[in-house]
Amino acid sequence: xxxxxxxxxxxxxxxxxxxxxxxxxxxxxxxxxxxxxxxxxxxxxxxxxxxxxxxxxxxxxxxxxxxxxxxxxxxxxxxxxxxxxxxxxxxxxxxxxxxxxxx
Numbered sequence: 101x102x103x104x105x106x107x108x109x110x111x112x113x114x115x116x117x118x119x120x121x122x123x124x125x126x127x128x129x130x131x132x133x134x135x136x137x138x139x140x141x142x143x144x145x146x147x148x149x150x151x152x153x154x155x156x157x158x159x160x161x162x163x164x165x166x167x168x169x170x171x172x173x174x175x176x177x178x179x180x181x182x183x184x185x186x187x188x189x190x191x192x193x194x195x196x197x198x199x200x201x202x203x
Contacts, residue, residue, distance in 0.1 A: 104123060113174060116181055125149070129177045131159075134196075146173050155202070159184070 111119045120128045128148040134141040145156045153167040160180050167173045 114178075117174070117177055129173065131181060143177050144173070146170070160164065 113119055114126055116133055116142045118130045118132050120130055122128060122145075126145065128142055129144040129146060130136070130141050140159060142158045144158055147156075148170075149191050152171060153173050155165045155167060155173050155176070155180075157163055157165065157180070160183070162180075165176065167176065
């Protein structure tokens, strides 16, 4: 068993994703588009146990997964955000056409 766990402090990964350490072996993956007081702010909890990363997803249909590295967890979080509609956006409109005239 190795103890090669990266030390991470709160890191803004990109415009929408932030990794916040809870302790030396666990993190919160957060969506910065939401207020920290809103439930959708937390995307996942990540914990390093026995050389794997256990992920508990707080959003989406997946509930638990495992990854071999922290970067894999972050990549999965980005994919989760990409599948969701961003808050405050309008749905795509359906084009409306006038009825066809009969000759």
